[in-house]
Amino acid sequence: MQTIANTLNDFPDALSPMVVKELRQGLRTRMFVVVMLVMHVLMVIITLMGGGAQNADGVTATMDGIVTLILCFILPMPALQALANEIKKNTLETLVLTELSAGRIVLGKWGSIALQSLVVALSLMPYIVARYVFGGMDMITELVTLGGKWLIGVIVAALMLCFSTLKQNWLRGLISGLFGAFIVLMGIGFLLPRMFGAGGASRTYFLTTSPPFPGSGAILGAIFALLAATWVIFSLLAIAATRIAPAATNLAFLKRSVNLLVFTVTSLVILVSKSPTTGPGGVLGGILMLASIDALTERANEVPSVYAAFYRRGWIGRLASWFLVPGWHSGILFSLALAAAACAIAYGRSGGEAAATVWLGAAGIWMPAALVQIMPSRRASDLLGPWIIYYVLCNIMTSMLAMSMGFAASRSITPGVSCLMPSLVINGAKIAQASDSARFWHFGLTIASAWPLLLLIGSLLAWRRTRYARGEAAIMAATPLRDT
Amino acid sequence: MHMTAPHSSHAAEIDRSQPAIVVDNLRRSFGDLRAVNGVSFSIEHGKVVGFVGANGAGKTTTMRILATLDHPDGGRASVGGHNVVHYPTKVRRLLGWMPDAFGTYDHMTVLEYLDFYARALGFKGEERVRRIQEVMDFTDLTPLADRMSNKMSKGQTQRLCLGRALLHDPQILIMDEPAAGLDPRARVELKQLIRILASEGKTILISSHILSELGEMCDSLLFIDKGAIVHHGDADTMRRSGSVEETLVTVQVSGDPAKLVEWVLTAQNVKLLEEARHGARLRIDSNDEQIIAGVLKRMILDGLPVIDFHREERRLEDAFIDMLGQIDKGTLGTPPPLPPQSEKLSSS
Known part of the structure; x- marks a missing residue:
């Protein structure tokens, strides 16, 4: 009994059962482990090789590219199969019969992806500090950018979760293909010019231009961006919940x-x-x-x-x-x-x-x-x-x-x-x-x-x-x- | 394996003044297909009822409505005194559901699987751990606690499914084809678990294609065809039901069996089905016990050295097929009211 208790009390009761389940599964998947290892190896190499202010723009753009790819594409993408797998394996019905509502099921799935993304994002902090020590970068901008990418990633996860309720496999495949193409195009259009020193818009530009407060400052812009993101995530998750609810x-x-x-x-x-x-x-x-x-x-x-x-x-x-x-x-x-x-x-x-x-x-x-x-x-x-x-x-x-x-x-x-x-x-x-x-x-x-x-x-x-x-x-x- | 079912303080309150399950004129259509077309029945507390019907007869749809997974187009259904449409949450607390196709999760052990459902059902702290241990002991899953839940045999998976369904100690169990695809040993194990649950007063509605097993386990059987209940009663009544007025007997005689064959040729109401090594299989054109006894008496009076006279019991499968034939011919009457439930299994 004691052994079982030790195994089962790895997560507190207060945490949502869905989050516990998804974290137990998610942290064991090969993808998460591989992503973490590869990302950290690359980050160490880039930080050591590109240290100093003389090539800060190139290092920043390369890191931006890797982090964007991981936070906005690789980590949210499994959400596209999250509910589809439950439906395919006939496990969704047994979930609906518990105390979990459709909303809590969807929120739990999204929450675990958001937490995993957060773990990855926080694990990047030592590299940001290291580059700040080396010089040539603005700490606040870096942190805001990282937070922005995490936010975009969790919005993408909510969108993918919504699409994961689609019954047509080919349609889900098409969506992931289109999304992949979009990421590639974005990389070519936005990141590559920065990597090769062609400049581009400020990375926090969106905060000062966010409607309906254009030009009203970064703090109001950030608040608006957060509120808008919250509403978009709510809407997407609510659509997904509706589609699996009795x-x-x-x-x-x-x-x-x-x-x-x-x-x-x-x-x-x-x-x-x-x-x-x-x-x-x-x-x-x-x-x-x-x-x-x-x-x-x-x-x-x-x-x-x-x-x-x-x-x-x-x-x-x-x-x-x-x-x-x-x-x-x-x-x-x-x-x-x-x-x-x-x-x-x-x-x-x-x-x-x-x-x-x-x-x-x-x-x-x-x-x-x-x-x-x-x-x-x-x-x-x-x-x-x-x-x-x-x-x-x-x-x-x-x-x-x-x-x-x-x-x-x-x-x-x-x-x-x-x-x-x-x-x-x-x-x-x-x-x-x-x-x-x-x-x-x-x-x-x-x-x-x-x-x-x-x-x-x-x-x-x-x-x-x-x-x-x-x-x-x-x-x-x-x-x-x-x-x- | 523990021989008593686990009980939980989480078990929901049940209204015992009303039948455990009541279905009244239930209807459900999918487009032009009437999957359930006016189904009515009721099941008393503590009874085990088999739900029998061909594929597409409406069993699963009816069970899914009772489990609050589907909604009826018309009619009413209640579980434990609660309307399944109006109070689905109350019904879910009373109900354990075993679907016909049961999926498990990747990257999750048996222990974690049960833990997830225990958490989802609201168990916390030590009660959660104790409950999981009890369920694992009952379903004999303790040795498999660290096995990945998607790497188990079909029989083990079914036990896991049963364990999950029992976590909140439901008073009513609905099991859709639980024995489908199981090997004989796993089937025996599952049957044993169901017997224990039945003996502890759980109400069980169970569907299966293996009618002989249902006959052994169930207090009564419900037969559904084309979305409507066509018969209900216990297995013995079922075997004797219908318009089949004949009895099959196997007779063995001492010495030459040709004497028996010669006797049959001259006897009234008796026909030879096949000759055997020490006798023959005969058909008597009646199921009246007096007439059957009369045939045996005549054999002895006519000097046949009868050493064995055995009446063959009609198989449930044969009875079911006969019943479907009668439905096709339109000769089957309205099903009788649900008979009083026997105490066959509750007391065993």
């Missing part, structure tokens, strides 16, 4: 309430701040996009108890259910309401073009969602997979249209065809002839508005399909709660 769970209420709160607070900050007029649309558009992707890729819930929870709260509950019940059928109403508010704020601060840009940005999310509902994919149990596929196809089509029309080369043609793709309308309007510009905007906005209209029509049918569940819910709400 059908009778209503996570949409929490997710959409948080999104609404973030949207409202950001709107208030924008309205009272003295920031330039270019940022607000982009910030609110970003919130709107992530909130809409989540809301439009949930299957329409048909579990009576989910509706009954709203119906028990009278007419307010019934009204709230139209926006907050799990499923895309209420999600489109939620998304439209946010879009309308974002457009109004962007119009008030920056004018009609900014409002139109927000609307077109939202239409870029609605278009693939509408395609999911128009195509046979509407019957699929998973709507996120088809949405990603249509989104990628839409973007490929956008790129091809943009290239074929030679946007950058010729300003003499008004590219009317570009109105077909919401994300092209903005570029199209910029290169349109001045006399055509207004007409072009109207045409583009009208076509972009067809997608939410299609979704609204589809949602009416989806609401109709939930009629039985809502009828049962009304009966449940009218009778007092009892056990059987």
Whole structure:
């Protein structure tokens, strides 16, 4: 018994069971051990060989490259298989039957990756101190940069965890391939010039330019970056949790309430701040996009108890259910309401073009969602997979249209065809002839508005399909709660 | 292996004024397929009930709804007095679930595996350690404590699965095909564990394709076909059920068996199935015990030197196939109400 107790008390009870499990597994994997060893060997060599101030830029860029690769790509990537493996091995159901909610399962998996990344990041401290002693580097910048990379890494881990709920193996493979290509391109475009002394933007530049406080200083920028990162991580993990939770769970209420709160607070900050007029649309558009992707890729819930929870709260509950019940059928109403508010704020601060840009940005999310509902994919149990596929196809089509029309080369043609793709309308309007510009905007906005209209029509049918569940819910709400 | 099931202070409260499991007109469809189509039954506390049906009959869907892993389109289901849709958390505390396909984790020992689930179920400190030790002793996993959980045989993995399901000392166990793919020895071990659990008053709903084993273990059997319960009753009733009015007997005689064959040719209601070395297999066109006794009496009165007269018990598999045939012909009536449960296993 004593031996067992020694083995089992290696982690305190206070730590989440999922974190304990993932750490026990994760720290034993060959990848973690190899990454740690290789990274430290390289760091020792680079620090010893590049010591001194004479070649500080090259050493910094090389270390940046290695650390970025490890923290932002190698360590978060296993998250892409984390929930997929649980689903494949049929272990997720046994987890759901414990006291662990879907949210805690997802949070635990993400938390263990974040902790492992933190261990790796902290293990780099001696090299930073050593280089500070050698001279030629700014300690604060180094630490902020390292923290920034860790933050990006944990956001990537949350994104990968979200993608790990996708059932299609090939789609997960494609995502990891695209992500790998992105990292390679980023390395070529950003790190290589610095390694060879070509300079580049300051590594803490993003903190002083973070909207909605551009130019307001690094501390406010850091706070905003942290808050934004927290919300993005929450949103991604909440999407993942929804996708593995039992059908009778209503996570949409929490997710959409948080999104609404973030949207409202950001709107208030924008309205009272003295920031330039270019940022607000982009910030609110970003919130709107992530909130809409989540809301439009949930299957329409048909579990009576989910509706009954709203119906028990009278007419307010019934009204709230139209926006907050799990499923895309209420999600489109939620998304439209946010879009309308974002457009109004962007119009008030920056004018009609900014409002139109927000609307077109939202239409870029609605278009693939509408395609999911128009195509046979509407019957699929998973709507996120088809949405990603249509989104990628839409973007490929956008790129091809943009290239074929030679946007950058010729300003003499008004590219009317570009109105077909919401994300092209903005570029199209910029290169349109001045006399055509207004007409072009109207045409583009009208076509972009067809997608939410299609979704609204589809949602009416989806609401109709939930009629039985809502009828049962009304009966449940009218009778007092009892056990059987 | 400890011969008593472990008990935990973590065990959830159960309402014993109501049956352990109640299913009422349960329905569940997947697109156009009606997987469960109006299933109703109830199981009293402390009973072991076998759930029998062909592949795709609706067993797993019904069990998953009871385990709160799926939701019904209509009807009601309650476990331990709690509605599975309204109070899934309460139900999960009362329930131990063994799925048909059970996965383990890489880079995790048996001990760590059970520790993870014990933590996830809310056990802390010494109670957690004690509980894990009890479960490992009961399922005979102690010698395998340091073995990687994904490097075990199918039988060992099933014991681990059972151990996990027992950690919170559930009063109700739902086991979906627990013996599938096990070798004979592992099957015997699993059966033994289930018997111990049953003898300690746990309610067990167990599905299996091996009907003879279910017949031995269960107080009663539920037969499901095309999403509906078509029969329920104990194994003996099942063997005798249906419209099959015939009895198979094996008769051995002293001396030349040809005398027996000649006698059969002249006898009424008796047909020869096959000749054997010392006798023959016969079919009597009735299952009335008086008529069967009459046949034996006539044999003796006619001077046949009968040394053995053995009535063959109808196999459950045969009874099940006959029942499916009757369903196809539309000659099977409405299933009778669930009979009072026998105390066969509870007292053993």
